Amino acid sequence: xxDPHTSLSHLDxxxxxxPFLDANELVINxxxxxxxxxxxxxxILRLDGEKVLGLECVIGYxxxxxxxxxxxxxxxxxxxxxxxxxxxxxxxxxxxYCETVERLLGVEAPPRAQHVRVILTELNRIASHQLWLGTxxxxxxxxxxxxxxxxxxxxxxxxxxxxxxxxxxTHAFRIGGLQYETYTGFEKEVKNFLTFFRPKIDEYEELLTxxxxxxxxxxxxxxxxxxxxxxxxxxxxxxxxxxxKWDLRKAQPYANYKNFEFDIPIGENGDTYDRYLVRMAEMRxxxxxxxxxxxxxxxxxxxxxxxxxxxxxAGEVYHSIExxxxxxxxxxxxxxxxxxxxxxxxxxxxxxxxxxxxxCRGQLVADVIAVIGTIDIVLGEVDR
Amino acid sequence: MIxxxxxxxxxxxxxxxxxxxxxxxxxxxxxxxxxxxxxNEEQFDYCVDITAVHYPAREKQFDVIWVLYSFxxxxxxxxxxxxxxxxxxxxxxxIWTGANWLEREVFDMFGIKFDGHPDMKRILLPDxxxxxxxxxxxGILQQDNEWVQINLGIESGQ
Numbered sequence: 001x002x003d004p005h006t007s008l009s010h011l012d013x014x015x016x017x018x019p020f021l022d023a024n025e026l027v028i029n030x031x032x033x034x035x036x037x038x039x040x041x042x043x044i045l046r047l048d049g050e051k052v053l054g055l056e057c058v059i060g061y062x063x064x065x066x067x068x069x070x071x072x073x074x075x076x077x078x079x080x081x082x083x084x085x086x087x088x089x090x091x092x093x094x095x096x097y098c099e100t101v102e103r104l105l106g107v108e109a110p111p112r113a114q115h116v117r118v119i120l121t122e123l124n125r126i127a128s129h130q131l132w133l134g135t136x137x138x139x140x141x142x143x144x145x146x147x148x149x150x151x152x153x154x155x156x157x158x159x160x161x162x163x164x165x166x167x168x169x170t171h172a173f174r175i176g177g178l179q180y181e182t183y184t185g186f187e188k189e190v191k192n193f194l195t196f197f198r199p200k201i202d203e204y205e206e207l208l209t210x211x212x213x214x215x216x217x218x219x220x221x222x223x224x225x226x227x228x229x230x231x232x233x234x235x236x237x238x239x240x241x242x243x244x245k246w247d248l249r250k251a252q253p254y255a256n257y258k259n260f261e262f263d264i265p266i267g268e269n270g271d272t273y274d275r276y277l278v279r280m281a282e283m284r285x286x287x288x289x290x291x292x293x294x295x296x297x298x299x300x301x302x303x304x305x306x307x308x309x310x311x312x313x314a315g316e317v318y319h320s321i322e323x324x325x326x327x328x329x330x331x332x333x334x335x336x337x338x339x340x341x342x343x344x345x346x347x348x349x350x351x352x353x354x355x356x357x358x359x360c361r362g363q364l365v366a367d368v369i370a371v372i373g374t375i376d377i378v379l380g381e382v383d384r
Numbered sequence: 385m386i387x388x389x390x391x392x393x394x395x396x397x398x399x400x401x402x403x404x405x406x407x408x409x410x411x412x413x414x415x416x417x418x419x420x421x422x423x424n425e426e427q428f429d430y431c432v433d434i435t436a437v438h439y440p441a442r443e444k445q446f447d448v449i450w451v452l453y454s455f456x457x458x459x460x461x462x463x464x465x466x467x468x469x470x471x472x473x474x475x476x477x478x479i480w481t482g483a484n485w486l487e488r489e490v491f492d493m494f495g496i497k498f499d500g501h502p503d504m505k506r507i508l509l510p511d512x513x514x515x516x517x518x519x520x521x522x523g524i525l526q527q528d529n530e531w532v533q534i535n536l537g538i539e540s541g542q
Contacts, residue, residue: 104403252460331451348437383508
């Protein structure tokens with residue numbers, strides 16, 4: 001009798017160059033329920049010991065059919081749905097959507113509304129980066145930053161709550177401008193926040209920038225070159241950390257970003273550490289923008305003249321903004337009725353996540369966690 | 385650029401502008417060549433998005449749209465073509481690596497296949513799902529009940 005452990009007779013030997021079992025290769029399933037995948041992301045890892053040979057992302061666990069819903073709601077009714085995509089940057093989503101529909105309608109929000117939009121969107125960028133920093137550091141093993149960032153993010157959420165009653169899915173903007181006038185003391189509170197927040201960024205940096213464990217865990221981890229970023233369509237801080245000075249707020253200004261002075265921080269190596277530095281610098285730039293906007297808040301109406309029943313003329317428009325994650329685009333086809341004929345969302349997280357496989361090859365398993373964190377994905381936006 | 389392309393391809397393409405945005409409608413047969421030319425000669429090195437629109441009443445039921453951007457020119461352009469139901473398109477993964485998931489999503493939602501794609505399968509919906517939800521004849525409440533019953537053990541997800 002042949003020993004089943006030594007005999008190969010039960011194996012398919014017709015393709016000997018491809019052994020069905022490679023002793024060095026191990027396939028491991030990570031997620032979908034895993035605290036370090038920032039949602040329900042499933043990653044199938046092919047490992048050689050601790051080394052990653054390749055990986056495949058399985059997504060769609062949070063798919064709610066946002067685009068299909070959009071085709072069955074009026075333009076106004078769909079507005080709150082966009083907040084549920086990238087739920088940590090709901091204000092940015094709303095800005096992108098409102099501006100796209102405004103473009104279809106041919107209206108422009110009045111200057112005061114534009115200013116308030118910029119203030120709230122930049123506050124949102126800070127909040128999103130804070131949440132990213134806290135959770136990313138937590139994944140890598142530093143618990144303290146989480147408490148710091150969530151404590152400070154609370155101040156931004158308080159401003160939102162006072163402004164529109166919601167903290168997370170804010171539905172802050174309306175097509176044509178704003179629903180609400182700013183509350184009494186809004187400017188003062190935003191200014192107070194800036195004074196409060198500026199030293200906090202230094203505090204975060206003190207915890208991490210020269211921290212030896214942090215540097216060892218992030219330097220030269222998950223490197224992606226500028227050329228690869230462009231080939232993959234990767235945008236946002238990941239692209240900038242690879243040395244490409246490209247930000248839609250400068251390249252194709254929307255809202256009234258062209259009125260404000262700010263720099264585009266870039267990195268050199270395109271590794272996890274550089275992406276960390278870029279996002280820290282971006283928070284400082286956001287503070288700069290808010291400071292200018294809140295200091296020169298014009299008086300005037302907050303809503304442009306838009307019809308109660310919106311029927312944009314038939315046509316199609318693609319418009320995109322720089323969300324905290326990258327290029328967030330909306331492509332809307334109108335057939336002249338009250339509902340979009342087709343509404344497509346171009347999510348930055350979805351496209352950026354594609355590069356994960358390339359960034360993780362040759363790295364260790366523990367680095368996969370760091371790289372997932374550094375791309376800054378939100379699964380609500382990946383799956384829509 | 386448009387004049388040059390028009391000179392080369394003549395009646396196969398049409399250049400349009402709407403709301404300050406440029407797009408061109410290109411004949412299906414010219415698509416592989418035009419995308420290649422836009423990438424290599426006109427520096428449209430970033431494929432922003434690939435998507436489709438379904439018009440069930442038309443003979444050529446689908447519009448497929450590529451949104452392209454050029455870093456060098458700071459310019460965006462949309463390329464649109466029309467295809468019939470069941471027709472395939474050449475995959476643009478060899479031109480832009482990032483087209484991979486975008487094409488898979490178009491296949492998942494519309495059932496349009498891309499020839500030469502390295503891994504043409506569903507991306508957001510489960511592998512065994514029946515139907516393509518973003519087609520207009522797929523109702524908003526409709527779902528693959530069979531899949532739901534087998535995999536989730538419930539009568540209906542609604």
